[in-house]
Amino acid sequence: MSIEIKMPALSPTMEEGTLAKWLVKEGDTVSSGDIMAEIETDKATMEFEAVDEGVIAKILVTEGSDNVKVGTVIAILAEEGEDPASVTSGGGAKADTPQPADPQFKGTPDATDPNAKGNEAQGGARTVEQAEDHGRPADAGTASPKPAAAAGGDRVKASPLARRIAASKGVELSGVSGSGPNGRIVKADVEGAKPGAGQSQATAAPTAEAAAPAAAPKPATVPDIPHEATKLSNMRKTIARRLTESKQTVPHIYLTVDVRLDALLKLRGELNHSLESRGVKLSVNDMLVKALAVSLIAVPKCNVMFTPDQLISFKRADISVAVSTPSGLITPIVKEADTKSLSVISTEVKDLAGRARDNKLKPEEFQGGTASISNMGMFGIKQFEAVINPPQGMILAIGAGEKRPYIVDGELGVATVMSATGSFDHRAIDGADGAELMKMFKELVERPLGMLA
Template sequence: MSIDILMPALSPTMEEGTLAKWHVKVGDKVKSGDVIAEIETDKATMEVEAVDEGVVEALLVAEGTEEVKVNAPIARLSGEGEQTQTSPLPPPGRSATRPPELGSPPPEGVVKVRGLGQGVSAQNQPVSAPPLVDKVPRSEPAPPPPAAPRKGEGSRVFASPLARRLAEQKGLDLSTMTGSGPHGRIIKADVEGAQPGAAKAPAAAAVAPRQVLSLEQMGIAPGSYDLIPLDGMRKTVARRMTDSVRDVPHFPLSIDLEIDALLAARARINALLEKSGRKVSVNDMVIKAAAVALMQVPEANASYTPDGIALHHHADIAMAVAVPGGLITPILRAAETKGVAAIAAEAKDLAERARTKKLAPHEYQGGTFSISNLGMFGIRSFNSIINEPQGAILSVGVGEKRPVVRGNELAIATVMSVTLTCDHRVVDGAIGARWLAAFKPLIEDPITMIV
């Protein structure tokens, strides 16, 4: 009796990953809990455990294979005493395996493997996961039913991730809908206007998909550039940011802050922490101030949903960290409850593990508010793209000496510009202005953070 091991979903949004390394070989005996492989997603590298016992009969996917779909068979176990046979591995590179559709139940005779970070939600609570399949006689699985094709796209349904989530919640079949977004893309408004069981009438004129020209077609000579292939992280960042710009009505609000008192407070805090070897940064104090301000203006600590506005109980602050190949936002949970020293230690640990792709999914998914700081690069001010489904993101610029007017006198102060980009469906102009009004005194007079 053979059992197939399937590519696991290590996070709720994972659709594919890279099989980075095998920890077993053909003929090895494994038992439940043994680490058998390392899977690399767009954000992290995670160890994977077996959930059943047996002998490795075949490794179906080679180390280094990219774009292995969730639920695709990656290895095969045989029962004790059964003869194993070596199965040739596909060459490293992109996987040619076509797995069942994401979300479909695994076929008979297969078993999932468990990722060490799987089964945890953004709030560190267990989440539902597809049941593991016990040993059963292996049989040929029936092919999954093909999705209804949309005109001009074969079997692919062209829809934003938000539209897909809303359609699933409402029980809608996206293949029966025609999108009103750019190039016929199904967007949130299309799903909100549809009724379960009802298909939308086709648009009067279908919009042809946008043709992407090659560099040569745009006049750039072949051989005059180096092409770096897109990795999983870069593809994910590109897709999510494009969807956010298209689907989220956003606007910026900017103010200047005098931070001389904050810099003085930071110096005193670091003097107290000197023996411990820890240091607090300006960004750590910005995180604390943002969290306190979110508690003072809870309407800004919110997310838009089809059923209403979700007001979050804690300020789970996502901080943008640049990593090789893209950007990741590890999260400081309930930051309003922590002192700046604790925030500094946690932020340093998260950033270091983010750069080595060692974060678990619950450590970078599910924040309620984001902060992006480019001050260390000398950027004075900028607007960030909202990290959906969060309602706002704060862009922090460099602190620099600038002339300021105090009464009728001209003075010099260290000034830092910040910009709050808001999702207008959740954080309108008045709410955003109130939040900035609460945030400003916390930065300019840091003692107020602990009052």
């Protein structure tokens, strides 16, 4: 039996993508784990892996195709013993109805924003099966549910986890429609079922009115001036949409402190001298990432995420670091930055930033984070206000360090000073709590041994 290979949802916000490049051709044999294509999502360009074994019988969507809807059949795979020449598309190029994202994805930051949302999925159908069987939510945009069993009484197709959940809830699997590959019942299909229920858990088809697309905005009039038009990438579209949403829906409050850097710069020089033999060179930004992470743990009321009915408080500090790439800004994450050494943070930041510029990050490396940091000091920017990455609660904007008149030991002198501005979601974080975080950050930078204790 042939297998339909469908456009995967590689992030919970992805509704369509660009099939940038096919790495296989018709007639090629593929095995599970083989890279079949490169797909440009609303996040980045990512590799798409094969889940099943077989022969590529037909490629239905050519490389370079834009706006390929999630669930669209992009190729047909002939299984072992099946004649690829006999395989027909069967009209499979029509996009199935995407399923809604798992509620667990609510509030995951969008990492394509300069200041960023996500999912851990990397492969096509694997995003449903493997994620579900390892306790992670299935991806948004998977194909519409199919009957789990044939009318002839075939065995119900269901994952082991789905069977356990169904048994504990008293749900009859024979009456549940599966949204996994080939109609397999997965975790998401049985979680919402009521005991004794036999109805399909599939999402109801929208009415014609609800399904009607919103009217497209009127394009701007381009002045009669010599110019060059560049097509917007999926990442740039997402950045524009997410930043607009943030500024329109999140009440920002901005708090700025001036921070003396002399002690931190001195410690950095000493540490770099001792780390030279290990090939590690700390940047000021590496130390500021650590200071922000420790501050968030010390002031937990700022290490939060706002949802419509809950305030989520995080127990560790994962810092999203803004990195400029040719496609736009992306924020790879230094996880558990509050407990990692400066040398580890430095090594990770350099590795993540390099792979971000090469579009080689894995989804879990840039999706998530509890707060963000954006440093524009290297451009000579003295002070700026960054846009929050919903649903994160705050972002720290770092300006350039410069020599300024400063009160040193009670007397007017000259010191190296930078301005740091915290942008806080006022729905989740009160001004006094934000001020406490900024005060803690200032103290840690001015007395940097405190962040190492």
